[in-house]
Amino acid sequence: MQPQQNNLLETDLLKTFVTISETGNFTVAAKRVFRTPSAVSMQIRRLEDQLGRALFVRHPRHVTLTADGEAFLVHAKDILRINDEALSRFRVPQLEGRVRFGAPDDFGVRYLPAILSRFAATHPLVEVEVFLSTSVILARRFEAAEIDMILTVSAQSDPAPGQVIHSEPLVWVGARDGMAFSRTPVPLALSSHGCPWRAAALAALDKASRRYRIAYTSEAAAGQLAAVMADLAIAPLPVSLVDEQHRRLTEKEGFGAIGSYQLRLQKNPDIGSAAQAFADHVRESFGRQE
DNA sequence: CAGTACCTCCTCTGATGAAG
DNA sequence: CTTCATCAGAGGAGGTACTG
Known part of the structure; x- marks a missing residue:
């Protein structure tokens, strides 16, 4: 060459x-x-x-x-x-201002660095204040007008407020060479109460008449993954989180489809132009137009 | 300076082979 | 059988050199 x-x-x-x-x-x-x-x-x-x-x-x-x-x-x-x-x-004219943006913890780790980096490149004068927490807490702070816009997760069938900007299947995940999935009752690492992933996963197990016990609970997917990596439990997670360290469990192991989750964007109707630009940017980052 | 011919580059369609 | 990267050939766009 x-x-x-x-x-x-x-x-x-x-x-x-x-x-x-x-x-x-x-x-x-x-x-x-x-x-x-x-x-x-x-x-x-x-x-x-x-x-x-x-x-x-x-x-x-x-x-x-x-x-x-x-x-x-x-x-x-x-x-x-x-x-x-x-x-x-x-x-473009230089936008100035401040935007208060809330997102789930996992979203913060996975997507936010790239989104913030690209937004800063085109809107260097806009201050972005980021709040990372659970969807439940974010929704509460959004209702209290403490945050301009939030991203929340919901189940596919859930008529939650906001515009859907991302959708992804949930799958059962175990450690790559792990055996936690074969135990009876099967140990689970779940997200906190109120999270749609949790409800969807338990519903799927109930439907399959599979015996389970909730061994670990974590507000963030990182906590669930820790239990999975230690082969102490299996967890329902977005398919994009599965990598070579994990084993995706399927019907073959007795773990059928869970469904999908949706990422929704809600924004305050009277936000300023800087916050509106950020909302547009978040949507475009997931390939969605308003 | 305008028109023309030629060249280069890019993208397309369709086909092919490798691999799961 | 499907998916994917790559190749071959054709056509279009744009640039350049030449000519009147």
């Missing part, structure tokens, strides 16, 4: 590269950047030719970053961020 004598990196290629690194998949990334998979494939080949290094390891069903790809990703994100900052500096 001979490096090309081109000293300028194209932001289009960088955007595609970053998108693939996020999705781990050329086809999904192609949809996100509104190009065909073949066009994306060629863009990456062009970038690799320009750098003289392979950026991805091609697996049968997905791609992963090489060590060079990991290193280049940091620079690619920096360049795109600077690009966004430069554009936003001249394209």
Whole structure:
């Protein structure tokens, strides 16, 4: 692979590269950047030719970053961020203000860093005050007008207030080589009372006439995962939290479908333009328009 | 300076092979 | 059988050099 004598990196290629690194998949990334998979494939080949290094390891069903790809990703994100900052500096009037945003703890760990980072790049003068807690507590503070907007989780069938911005299946999860799922009664690590995941999971077990005992309760998914990793219990969790350290339990082990959960955005009707911009940004981060 | 021909690049469709 | 990355060939857009 001979490096090309081109000293300028194209932001289009960088955007595609970053998108693939996020999705781990050329086809999904192609949809996100509104190009065909073949066009994306060629863009990456062009970038690799320009750098003289392979950026991805091609697996049968997905791609992963090489060590060079990991290193280049940091620079690619920096360049795109600077690009966004430069554009936003001249394209849109600078919004100022403050937004009080509440979200579930797990959301804070998983999604918030990227959302805050991108929002800060385009709205550097807006102060974001973040409240992380359970959906129940967040709803209470939202009702008391202590928070401008909140994200809450609800069951698929639950007629909860707010706009659905994300939906995802819940699955039963155990430790990768664990045996907790085979015990009778099966030990569970659940979220706190009031969480729709908890109700949906128990309903699924009741429906299957499966005997269980609640061994651990945690307000955050991290607490449930700790019990799962120690093989002390199994837990109902969003499918996106399952990785190579876990074992996804299915009908084969006697754990059928739980259903899905929804992430809903509620906002105060009379929020300012800065808070409105943040609400739009959160929605767009999940691919939803108002 | 405008028009034309040629070249390069990009994206598309459709096909292919690998792998689950 | 399905999914995925990649390849080949075709067509379009834009840039450049040439000509009158």
